[in-house]
Amino acid sequence: MTGNGRLVLAGAPIGQAGDVSPRLREVLGSADVVAAEDTRRLRRLATELGVEITGRVVSYYDANEAGRARELLEMLKEGRTVVVITDAGMPGVSDPGYRLTSLAVEEGVKVTALPGPSAVTTALAVSGLASDRFCFEGFPPRKQGERARRLASLAEEERTMVFFEAPHRLHDSLEAMAEAFGPDRRAAVCRELTKTYEEVRRGGLAELAEWAAPGVKGEITVVVAGYVAAAGELDVDDLVAEVDRRVAEGEQRKAAIVDVAKRAGLPKRELYDAVHRRSDTP
Template identity: 55%
Template sequence: MSSSAAFEPDSPSSAAPRAALVLVGTPIGNLADASPRMRAEIEGADLIAAEDTRRFLGLAQRLGLAHTKNVVSVFDHNEQTKAVDVVAAIQHGKRVVLLTDAGMPAVSDPGYHVVKAVAGAGLPVTSAPGPSAVFTALALSGLPSDRFTFEGFVPRKSGERSRLFAELAHERRTMVFFESPHRIAATLDDLAQAFGPERAMTISRELTKTYEEVLRGTIADLAAEAADGLRGELTLVVTGFVGRTSAPEDHVAAVAELVEAGLRAKDAAARIAKDAGLKTREVYEAYLADKA
């Protein structure tokens, strides 16, 4: 496919200016998921910003893609610096494709700082959407998917991980996490401690690949199954909190104690609300009503 074919009148990209940043989604496992738009944008790009240039070149070779030789690496540690170069390229009329090793850029992968810089300069940003481990795992989970939160990679350190899970213990939306197979056992133990062992969840591994598997059960069930570790890339989907939370009025005394200790009423209400899984405004208003 020639570069001109990528921007024919019936192409979705033709309505936008040629000089732009294009976020391109790449397969998360199965190469057959490479879309025609993905192919067209890569072949029509003036500059390709890839998370790992070697992986990109390998992907392009496997898919038989012709592309510019102007390929640069944009990863976590150089992204803010490279964002300046991307902005300059677009200002000079270049079409820049940004892609990561798998999935959509800027979703727990490099891309955020580049998008921010390009958009901040008033330049066009568009996308050729592709596969996403987040949405795939959520759809396959069979857990409530009308409202959800993506929490990214679970913290590596035990203390940080425990604090995060404690903060999310009363989150009512379904939660999606990424985790390493080497830490999955410890993570499930911490999840059980914070959420309770009976919370429903799934672990999706090797999504779209030959050995794709979705493990289903309670946190305790999957902790037992993962005790010896799991292989492959893992996406965790955990159902939200469905129990009854306490009423704001139940925490007025606790807020009053903190106020007597010298804390501002709003700050005290915020601290108590966070621990109880309630809204700060509700706790604060209950406190004010009690004092009236």
């Protein structure tokens, strides 16, 4: 272990200052160094929280991340506590933080985190889409060709997918997703999560692209349902077996049928009939 320094990755509120934890208040007030994506926003947050930052405040954003990470590493090796905080959410998740964390781990510096709000999991929770398995894909490429190739590679991704997107590129991205995943693939566009004008739009990708065409404002997170095989490709016997397994574990048969059919993209009546045919078979 190098020195006694400690790197703290601090989750920041994505909309409401009241969502911060007591530990974040404590650490902001006691840290030797606070590295902030936007120092002015940090000062405003501290004022709202009634916290006095006594340590050194430095900027740490995309443009200076590579160089500043080395400086912060030296401070950690000297035994200081360094807190990294971004404008919203968790450092390192489509925000500065990964480079410094990687360097600190290589040098044997202690790295910890203060869990906090995340647009990724918040959007997933309110989307209404399957949340038992998901992947985070960050921002789609800006260039049309690169974006099309990236999305095409995800066309058969079975997990629910979460993307970030800039409001002025949302319409184009939704159109590209409709092209790659199919116009009726279910999705949710989550705008301004936890803020005053929070809005969640759910529907097929083509429908959502049409809604976004006039323009959308705010912080955007897009959640897209994973791929399921067409009904004709499904092995209904496997789905019946899944229902039987869940019933054996204590789940109500009707609830199991509804959920398994929904996940498979199969009409629940078709699965209901298959389950009951199996039950009636001697």
